[in-house]
Amino acid sequence: MRSPLRTPSVASLVRDASLVWVAGGIVGISFGAIAVAGGLPVWVPVAMSLLVYAGSAQFSALGVLFAGGGPLAAAATGVLLNTRLAAFGVAVADVVGRGRLARLAGAHLITDETVAFALAQPDPERRRTAFWVCGIGLFAVWNVSVLAGALAGGALGDTAAYGLDTAFPAVLAALVVPALRDDPRLRRCALPGACVALAVTPVVPAGLPVLLALAGLALYGGGAREKAVAG
Numbered sequence: 001m002r003s004p005l006r007t008p009s010v011a012s013l014v015r016d017a018s019l020v021w022v023a024g025g026i027v028g029i030s031f032g033a034i035a036v037a038g039g040l041p042v043w044v045p046v047a048m049s050l051l052v053y054a055g056s057a058q059f060s061a062l063g064v065l066f067a068g069g070g071p072l073a074a075a076a077t078g079v080l081l082n083t084r085l086a087a088f089g090v091a092v093a094d095v096v097g098r099g100r101l102a103r104l105a106g107a108h109l110i111t112d113e114t115v116a117f118a119l120a121q122p123d124p125e126r127r128r129t130a131f132w133v134c135g136i137g138l139f140a141v142w143n144v145s146v147l148a149g150a151l152a153g154g155a156l157g158d159t160a161a162y163g164l165d166t167a168f169p170a171v172l173a174a175l176v177v178p179a180l181r182d183d184p185r186l187r188r189c190a191l192p193g194a195c196v197a198l199a200v201t202p203v204v205p206a207g208l209p210v211l212l213a214l215a216g217l218a219l220y221g222g223g224a225r226e227k228a229v230a231g
Contacts, residue, residue, distance in 0.1 A: 017134040025145040032149025084211040109135030189216040
């Protein structure tokens, strides 16, 4: 009997998603190490990763705590940054599934990476499988990596010097390039969105540039209207 994970379609998704998992593992180790090196006990970054599970929100919450802000301020920052995931949830609502348990578990697995990976697939069935394969794997890798980084603590030294923050952006760029190549309407949205994100990055917390870049979606329907007028 063949295992579902050995079927060609799932096996190819596992192979492709492994790049996302590797990037997640690298950043997870960095997060755990920074948290413990900053004075937090090991259980705090581990609990944050299990319950919050949002890299940018977790890093921003650490920044607030290390700057002297209280837990409420850190939580408020995380909630603000995660508002963008509500829009992502609408985009993958049909991908996650219809049952209450599937929607609850799927909502927890929604990240920038899982949404981009799922929407890059060519048909609804493959998008659904891709979402769960990438989401479950990334959740497992992220939490194991955060624990490993937390246990390593200060032994890793200055993690910023390794350039680990470029791992996830590089993966996301690789995921969206095929969609940008095939759809001119997405290209029209992506350019102004990227400009907005780059402009605000030096002055806003991590994660907010992604949310503000969604302003580029205002141009998404332009192509359809132009075609309608031309027709």
